[in-house]
Amino acid sequence: MEMLREILAPDFLLRNSVYISLLIGLACPLVGVHLVLRRLVFMGVALPQVSSCGIAAAFALHAWHIIPHVEESSEGLLAFTGSATFTLATILLFAVMERRGRGSVEGRVGAAYVLAGAWSILLLVKNPFGEHGLLDRLKGEIIAVSSADLLLTAGTFGVVVAALFLFHKEFMLVSFDRDMAVSLKKNVMGWDALLFAVIGLTISVSVLSVGPLVTFGFLLLPALIAHQLASSMRQFAVLAAVIGVVSAFLGFCIAYRWDLPVGPTDVALLGFLYGAAFLLKKLLYRRSVGAMNGPVR
Amino acid sequence: MTEDWLLSLDDVAVGYGRRVVLSGIGIKLPRGSFTGLLGANGSGKSTLIKSIIGVIPPLSGKIQFASQDGPDPVLGYVPQREALDSIFLLSGLEVVLMGCCGRVGPGRSFGREHRDWAQQCLQSAGAGDLARQRFSELSGGQKQRVLIARALAAKPDLLILDEPTAGIDAATSRAIMELLGRIHREQALTLLMVNHDLAAMRQFIQHVIWLQEGRITQGRADELLTRDRLEEMLKLQFS
Secondary structure, eight states, rough: HHHHHHHHHOOTHHHHHHHHHHHHHHHHHHHHHHHHHOOOHHHHHHHHHHHHHHHHHHHHHTTSSSSOOGGGGGHHHHHHHHHHHHHHHHHHHHHHHHHHSSSOOHHHHHHHHHHHHHHHHHHHHTTTTGHHHHHHHHTTOOOOHHHHHHHHHHHHHHHHHHHEEEEEEEEHHHHHOOOHHHHTTTOOHHHHHHHHHHHHHHHHHHHHHHHHHHHHHHHHHHHHHHHHHHHHHHHHHHHHHHHHHHHHHHHHHHHHHOOOOHHHHHHHHHHHHHHHHHHHHHHHHHHHHHHOOOOOO | OOOOOEEEEEEEEETTTTEEEEEEEEEETTTTOOOEEEEOOSHHHHHHHHHTTTTTTSEEEEEEEEOOSOOOOOOOOOOOGSSOOOOOOOOHHHHGGGGGGGGGTTOOOHHHHHHHHHHHHHHHOOGGGGGGGGGGGSSSSHHHHHHHHHHTTTSSSSEEEEEETTTTHHHHHHHHHHHHHHHHHHOOOOOEOOSSSSSHTTTTSSSSEEEEEEEEEEHHHHSSHHHHHHHHHHHHHOO
16 A cells, blocks of 8 residues: 555656556557457567667667767657657558568568567667667666656557547448448548558557567557457457556556566566456356256256 | 440459459449349459459449439448458447448547437348347348348448358348348349349349359340250250
């Protein structure tokens, strides 16, 4: 109880970390719902890695003086530019290749994941700056969140949540039945592009704040847990966001209490909830089957 | 022939990329007709339908809709139900509401009048009791009724159905065909239905378009679906 009061106090030293955990816990699962519905779970793994690679590339280009010098205060913007550019370019490339029907989706996503991982390391190793700030960014040190990072994340997620809410009907139509959307003369490419831009923006900002592991965890695990328990689309989205926010807060408390890294603690907690939801669903299913069959004589 | 037509295909070739599936297609679909698009599996029926609704652009030729009073006719599309992913936790009513998307602008939500209309469409498709049930958990016939209701919710001028009776038992298949026949009669809608189940549809359709080995045979159902013409087209000998 004492610890809770301490964490919730307005002058708590790590309050930015709490706020950013909650923001990511809210926004990433809402975006993750669309990744799950479109069966793009693997993209949820690859894109945070690509985003990290974008951050590494931006800092490498800066270190090698290929792009102009930036002040230390503008490093966040540099990282965001790299992350967003790489993520959105990859999404665009995936969309074009999918439309042309070349190769397999899994193959493309797998290749993007492994190449982005390898290039992140190579760019980091050859970057003198990589020894300090950059490595922290890629590891997703939730503890070290500046007010500027918090503001950027809050602003971006505000736009993301508003877009998901406003255009829910259009995103649902083009995801559920693309052909029907075309027959109704909807701009399917345009709505797809907007949805992917929203996904890309969320991943870019989230990776910048908490790193690829936590981003992936919050994108997919709350949505996968919620899908097992929900019975309607509204429940699915609301439950995913609630699970994300609650586990982000609980994860922070656990990490603070036992001096653990926040990101991996959050993901481990989500993993535990995923297992629990799976068992709960099995149990409920067995009960309903038992009730239908009646008592054994 | 001065018949009033709703859809015209003029020397159209359809296919994927550089692969031509059908070419030299010339069709005029009479307004208010019930037309069956027949052919064996792989004959290009679904490809042609996807070109008509705009999913696959034609490789050459022109697909035209006649518009009596200005705007393009509204299409109501019933896809093959297997094409819809069961991962979506949508109710019957939510699926039908999608049909209203053409009349509700981006960023605006469905109003009371849209919900009432969707419910009315479900009723006329004989699926009024399926509004609150999860779509993915419905039987094949029930799904088909909900999808027909969704197409009706678009207030279409032309209803296009892709194999609505495929994989459904004979009794349900018959009920679906009777429903379509009733919709055609009562709403004076133009219907174009892909099917390879001739027995299920022969008494309901007025016109036939028969795809066979890249060629098209078309005409009135009572002229084309005779024993002699069928034997000729199918190259089969009935016993």
